[in-house]
Amino acid sequence: MISEDSIFEIECIDGAKGLSSLPDKSVKLIYGSPPYPNADRNYGNWASNEYIDKISPFIDEAKKKLRDDGFLVINIKANRERATTSLNSRRSLVVEKLAILLEEKWGFYCVDIEIWIKDNPVPTGLRVACQDAYEQNLWFSVSPKWKINLDAIRRPYDAESLKAYANNEYKPRHNGLSYVRKAKYIVPNPKGALPLNVIKGAVSGKQGEHQAMQPGYIPEKYILATTSKGDLVVDPWVGSGTTGYEAIKLGRKFIGFDISQEYVAISNRLITELIDIMSTKAKVSKQREIIQRKFVEALGSAVKSHSDFDERPLAVDITEPIRTKLIVYIFPATHPPGGRSADEYKFNLAAPNQERGQKGNFDNSEGIVVLASYEEELDVFVLYDPEKHKDFAYNANVQCKSSLLYDALDNKVAFATKNNGEVLMAARPEYLLQALRHRLFD
Ligand SMILES: C[S@@+](CC[C@H](N)C(=O)[O-])C[C@H]1O[C@@H](n2cnc3c(N)ncnc32)[C@H](O)[C@@H]1O
Numbered sequence: 325m326i327s328e329d330s331i332f333e334i335e336c337i338d339g340a341k342g343l344s345s346l347p348d349k350s351v352k353l354i355y356g357s358p359p360y361p362n363a364d365r366n367y368g369n370w371a372s373n374e375y376i377d378k379i380s381p382f383i384d385e386a387k388k389k390l391r392d393d394g395f396l397v398i399n400i401k402a403n404r405e406r407a408t409t410s411l412n413s414r415r416s417l418v419v420e421k422l423a424i425l426l427e428e429k430w431g432f433y434c435v436d437i438e439i440w441i442k443d444n445p446v447p448t449g450l451r452v453a454c455q456d457a458y459e460q461n462l463w464f465s466v467s468p469k470w471k472i473n474l475d476a477i478r479r480p481y482d483a484e485s486l487k488a489y490a491n492n493e494y495k496p497r498h499n500g501l502s503y504v505r506k507a508k509y510i511v512p513n514p515k516g517a518l519p520l521n522v523i524k525g526a527v528s529g530k531q532g533e534h535q536a537m538q539p540g541y542i543p544e545k546y547i548l549a550t551t552s553k554g555d556l557v558v559d560p561w562v563g564s565g566t567t568g569y570e571a572i573k574l575g576r577k578f579i580g581f582d583i584s585q586e587y588v589a590i591s592n593r594l595i596t597e598l599i600d601i602m603s604t605k606a607k608v609s610k611q612r613e614i615i616q617r618k619f620v621e622a623l624g625s626a627v628k629s630h631s632d633f634d635e636r637p638l639a640v641d642i643t644e645p646i647r648t649k650l651i652v653y654i655f656p657a658t659h660p661p662g663g664r665s666a667d668e669y670k671f672n673l674a675a676p677n678q679e680r681g682q683k684g685n686f687d688n689s690e691g692i693v694v695l696a697s698y699e700e701e702l703d704v705f706v707l708y709d710p711e712k713h714k715d716f717a718y719n720a721n722v723q724c725k726s727s728l729l730y731d732a733l734d735n736k737v738a739f740a741t742k743n744n745g746e747v748l749m750a751a752r753p754e755y756l757l758q759a760l761r762h763r764l765f766d
Contacts, residue, residue: 332568332578332595336588339560342581343385352555352576354386355397355543355567357536361418362403365536367584372405372416379422382560387430387466389558394466395550396432398422399440399542401459404450412452423462432464435472440523440542461523463546476548478516486512519545536563543567544574551576565591569598609634611656615698619654622705622753623760636676639691645761649691657697657706659726669706670723671697673716683715692764697722704732705756707763712746724748737762 327333335342339356358379359370370378386396400419407413426432438461445457481489495507525541543566547557553575559567562580564587571578572595582588616638620630626644638652655671673695675684686693688710695708706724713722724740731738732750737759740748747766751759 331599332572332580334562334565334568334580334582334588334591334595336583336585337581338583339562339581340381340385342579343382343389343558343560346389346558346579348388349391349394350556351386351389351394351558352391352551353395353397353547353557354390354560355399355546355557356559356561357399357538357563358382358561360401360403360536361416362405363401363536372402372418375418376422376425383426383430386560387432390466392467393471395435395470395546396426396462396464396466397543397546397550398462399459399538400462401456404453404456407452413450415453419460419462426462426464432466433468433470435463435465435470436521437462438521438523440525443524443526445527461542461546472549473552474519474549475515477519477545478513479519481512481517485517519549538563538566540566540570540573544570547571547574547576562591563587565594568595572598573602612636612654615654615656615700616652618698618753619652619696619705619756622756624757626757637687637693644757645764650694651687651691652694652696653686653710654694654696654698655722657699657729659699667726668723669697669699669726669729670721672719673713673722674719675716678718680718682718684718684720685714685716686710694760694763697724699729702729702733704729704750704752705759707749707751707759709746709748709763712744724750 343354359365359367361370361372361375363369383396390396400422402416402419404413404415423434423437427434440459440461442457442459445455448456450456489510489512492509493507494510523542523545525539527539543559547567547570551557551571554577556577556579557567557571558578559580562568562582565580568578568580568591578595580588580591582591613633617633619638620627620633620640623640623642626642628641628643630641631639636653638654640650640652642648642650653675655673657669657671659666659669673684675686678684686695693710695710695713697706697708698704699706706728708722708724713720724742728738728740728748728750731740732752736751736755738750739762740750742748749759749762
């Protein structure tokens with residue numbers, strides 16, 4: 325069983341045996357893709373005629389280990405039976421059989437059988453039926469009175485629905501089946517439209533690590549709908565660890581099993597890398613919060629209001645030196661900068677939501693942009709000229725001479741001009757407002 329202080333564990337073991345080692349009624353969601361019926365893979369072939377026997381030990385254990393408010397979701401595709409000289413290749417009905425048995429034999433309740441429609445299905449060359457382009461997600465509940473979090477999986481409204489809501493008055497129908505009680509306008513739910521029982525999207529672009537790696541948006545939907553932060557999610561056929569990756573990303577705990585040592589190693593690696601990235605991001609955002617707070621505190625009574633300190637960019641309404649709204653992009657300055665000359669301070673410039681490979685720009689639609697850095701040891705802010713930073717590369721290095729920061733220790737506001745003509749101002753917190761006055765008016 326997963327220890328108190330760890331958030332994930334992956335073991336190389338038969339998944340049914342692995343499940344049996346967990347405490348009864350401890351798991352909120354069991355989500356997984358078993359080997360698909362009739363699929364020839366390097367991890368074997370579970371033929372339709374033996375499929376129910378092979379999957380039964382997993383379902384027996386799942387039933388014992390799920391909490392009373394737990395859910396089982398099986399992502400599966402029914403491959404076709406082999407053709408013979410007298411019979412075309414028929415579609416296997418073993419998935420439908422499994423769905424029926426989940427209710428009739430194991431006593432689960434069917435929430436739904438959802439469909440994943442693939443944007444880019446692999447061509448089959450089949451001539452006796454249409455091209456195969458979907459998989460099924462068998463979604464079952466332990467409890468007959470289940471609760472799911474629909475708000476967590478709402479989707480954006482399409483433009484047509486929004487237009488219809490804005491322009492139409494809905495009148496009650498007179499057949500007793502009315503969906504509105506009195507004439508009214510329907511206001512769209514701010515959290516989005518109701519989710520559909522159909523998922524559309526591309527097959528994973530990361531195939532290669534594993535023969536049947538699935539895209540993260542499929543487990544993500546069920547994790548969001550059926551679990552809360554801290555809940556335990558288990559995948560007994562973990563493969564490359566997609567379920568674990570999504571569970572950890574969403575703050576859940578995760579246990580996975582697979583019979584292949586190679587796949588256990590891959591999923592361990594991918595999830596560990598994710599945790600490293602998440603902890604670096606958490607540190608960066610904590611640091612940003614601290615320096616954004618510092619910036620606002622330095623402006624003192626000139627600040628009328630500001631956005632939350634963890635918001636990016638920070639919005640600050642000021643009354644001095646003019647009444648306006650600042651849109652502040654502020655970064656921690658480091659010294660000596662890696663690989664650069666030791667007499668410089670630098671920061672890495674990136675806009676919120678800017679991805680690697682994309683160009684970044686500041687959003688000046690809501691106020692005046694301020695680009696700043698803050699160096700903690702010297703306790704000095706530097707104000708840059710945002711006009712000189714357009715279409716910047718992701719994590720672009722922006723630097724200034726150390727002498728500017730040292731000058732700020734002896735002067736109220738220190739100035740420097742870079743080779744490209746950019747004028748910089750540096751100041752300790754007590755003179756930040758003065759430096760800002762120069763930035764806005766000089
Ligand atoms: C369809 S793949 C799962 C892919 C996974 N969802 C992903 O995104 O990478 C099925 C996995 O079940 C594993 N498997 C097969 N028999 C198993 C068993 N008895 N116990 C545990 N895992 C098993 C295979 O090694 C394979 O990785």
